[in-house]
Amino acid sequence: MSLDHILLGLLREPQSGYDLKAFFDRSLQYFWPAELSQIYRNLKRLERTGMLQSKSKTSKIGPDRKVYSITKTGRQELKSWLSDRPQFGDERFSYLAQVFFMDECHDISATEEFIREMRSEFKERITTYRKIDKEWRNCNSHYPALESESGFHMHLTLRMGMHRMTASVKWCDESLAAIQERQKEKMISPNKTG
């Protein structure tokens, strides 16, 4: 179960559930979104099973917080997950399913508009990833060098995001061009399509 392992990974630095949520929303959410309610639930279970321990801490800012940190058992479990083979085959993309069936609309300009919206989302992601990269550079002077080990691996996932989003934008352009090309052809030699 990935969320459990992600929490273990993040809790090498002791943190509260609230802090963890903030971190998810700043970076991890792009490959593993999580809701606060679920984070709290899983933290509880991980403590019950001995993977985590917690203590209440009063803080200058805001009410008391429950700070979790990883135990020896937890670290073992984390390592065992990391030495698993890469886990594929669970990816779901609603928006691709939408494209797949969009001929039902019998209106190619609907597809065009849809792809333009996809394009702008992908572009925005690239900007966001660049911003995150800058933030991390500011926090850690070694980042993204291999010597700052954690930084290096975090950087790798960001690069994957950039590669994929760039490819996705290229796909949008290719698709929009194909649509326009074929519409031109149609105007010259019209054909039944319905």
Next chain:
Amino acid sequence: MSLDHILLGLLREPQSGYDLKAFFDRSLQYFWPAELSQIYRNLKRLERTGMLQSKSKTSKIGPDRKVYSITKTGRQELKSWLSDRPQFGDERFSYLAQVFFMDECHDISATEEFIREMRSEFKERITTYRKIDKEWRNCNSHYPALESESGFHMHLTLRMGMHRMTASVKWCDESLAAIQERQKEKMISPNKTG
């Protein structure tokens, strides 16, 4: 809920649950995997809510099958889903989470091996997508022209898969090169990393 809508989309051609599962495994599974048990459950609900209707058909090969087809209400629901804006923000990739935390292993060659396995999976996907493309070409002489409307949209999603998998392979090569580069540097001027 995407699975419901995907089933509606597929059932423009009347089919049984078993047939649908076969189709999922041949193509859709790459952006929306589904188990038989869940397909049957959702088909039942879609019939109860008037989106689908079914009739038993005896077949020459094998036992009776329950063939579902879409109703007017179902088609309306399908169209309303297709005219929604693209739905983002639900994507989950366990293997990227694994990379993100892999520094915990303190063993860069583990990362290397992991990325090599990713690479071979991505390569395999490209081959698979090409195979599917060929199959579809054989089934429909118009494919992937815009005139064969459904074919065109199906082709678009395949192209997205190819773009993304190609980009992912490039990421693997870039990452492996970075690791090797940095290991060379280390051998010349060794540094503490733990």
Next chain:
DNA sequence: TGAATCATGTAACTGGTTACATGATTGT
């Protein structure tokens, strides 16, 4: 004093997986 936000949670629900049950048909 009252709104915003910090912080932790619970309950009900929906979506998806795994394991199992059942029985017909086909091929050896």
Next chain:
DNA sequence: ACAATCATGTAACCAGTTACATGATTCA
């Protein structure tokens, strides 16, 4: 006769979402 596979399902479970409850703290 037996195994494989065709075909439909149920039950128990696990993961994730949405809506709501609670109360402290901060700031205008």
